[in-house]
Amino acid sequence: MIINGLKGEYATVNGIRMFYMHGGGDKKKPLVLVHGLFQTGMMWRRVAAKLMEDHYLIVPDNRGYGLSEKPAKMEDLTKRLQAQDIYELLTHLGIDKCVMLSHDRGARIARTFAMDYPEMLLGVSFMDMLPTEYIYQEMTSTQTGSHHWDQLFKLASPMAEDLLDGNAANTRIYVNNFYNRTPGFVDILKEDGVYDYYMDCILAPGAMMAMLNDYRAAYHIDVPRIRAALDKGERISIPVQLLWGSKGNASKSPIMDIYKVRCSNSIEGSVVPSGHYLAEEEPEITQDLLLGFSDKCFSKA
Numbered sequence: 001m002i003i004n005g006l007k008g009e010y011a012t013v014n015g016i017r018m019f020y021m022h023g024g025g026d027k028k029k030p031l032v033l034v035h036g037l038f039q040t041g042m043m044w045r046r047v048a049a050k051l052m053e054d055h056y057l058i059v060p061d062n063r064g065y066g067l068s069e070k071p072a073k074m075e076d077l078t079k080r081l082q083a084q085d086i087y088e089l090l091t092h093l094g095i096d097k098c099v100m101l102s103h104d105r106g107a108r109i110a111r112t113f114a115m116d117y118p119e120m121l122l123g124v125s126f127m128d129m130l131p132t133e134y135i136y137q138e139m140t141s142t143q144t145g146s147h148h149w150d151q152l153f154k155l156a157s158p159m160a161e162d163l164l165d166g167n168a169a170n171t172r173i174y175v176n177n178f179y180n181r182t183p184g185f186v187d188i189l190k191e192d193g194v195y196d197y198y199m200d201c202i203l204a205p206g207a208m209m210a211m212l213n214d215y216r217a218a219y220h221i222d223v224p225r226i227r228a229a230l231d232k233g234e235r236i237s238i239p240v241q242l243l244w245g246s247k248g249n250a251s252k253s254p255i256m257d258i259y260k261v262r263c264s265n266s267i268e269g270s271v272v273p274s275g276h277y278l279a280e281e282e283p284e285i286t287q288d289l290l291l292g293f294s295d296k297c298f299s300k301a
Contacts, residue, residue, distance in 0.1 A: 001197045003048045006057060013088035019067035020060040020089060024052025029298050030095050032086065033059045036104025038175050040066030040201055042194050046283035058093065060086060062106060064210035066201050074213040079222045083113040096120065097301065099294045103127040114236045123297030125241040125290060128248040128276050133223045134258055147249060154215035165208045175202055182275030235264040241293040242269040248276040
């Protein structure tokens with residue numbers, strides 16, 4: 001499935017085969033769109049038309065997700081490798097400066113990208129994402145239990161894979177639990193014809209284990225690396241935009257304060273009247289906020 005107006009291609013980057021969509025307007029103002037959990041690059045379909053009017057879009061399927069390759073080993077699914085995939089894709093496409101817009105798991109990739117390749121970014125937008133180390137190390141069990149229980153469940157091996165890997169019925173129940181946190185979201189997906197596509201990608205060989213290993217790599221590899229970097233004084237040095245849904249994952253946390261101690265440049269934040277899936281639930285509001293931030297970043301370049 002391809003977003004209207006974009007072209008779908010594969011590239012071999014960082015040792016994997018990555019699927020991505022690209023196309024649109026001004027190649028001097030590229031936007032990189034990074035998707036979240038139980039989605040693909042198609043999550044941007046409702047905002048892409050407006051974004052591509054004056055910007056060139058690069059929309060990858062992350063390592064382990066969608067139509068991109070799904071490594072079998074946990075250590076091959078770190079955020080550093082996923083960020084490097086995108087860096088090599090952009091280098092392959094001749095992009096040296098861009099703004100990155102990201103959601104959920106993709107925002108964790110974008111955060112690592114911003115730390116590892118700040119020279120390539122003019123700005124980065126994180127949608128409805130609390131920092132990984134904050135969830136695992138700073139939230140209480142009461143806070144995580146009500147909404148972030150899955151962050152711990154996915155670490156439980158072999159229980160998680162016994163329940164989910166190769167079991168289509170259990171997987172559908174599990175994924176729909178996330179979708180149904182936002183009433184009516186499944187209807188949006190079905191109306192747009194992407195619900196079955198998302199499910200096909202989630203049920204593809206290797207996809208469930210890649211997802212579980214994505215979380216396990218985050219806990220065992222990414223969190224210690226990020227905490228060590230923070231302890232050394234490393235911060236995101238480029239402008240940051242934070243967007244979160246009024247009923248989303250970040251709505252009950254002091255998100256601006258959480259990021260202020262992790263960033264050394266400007267931070268701006270806005271709440272969207274939505275659940276977790278901002279770009280699909282409230283595309284007009286979300287695209288206006290993303291464009292306002294992106295154009296500001298390009299104007300300062």
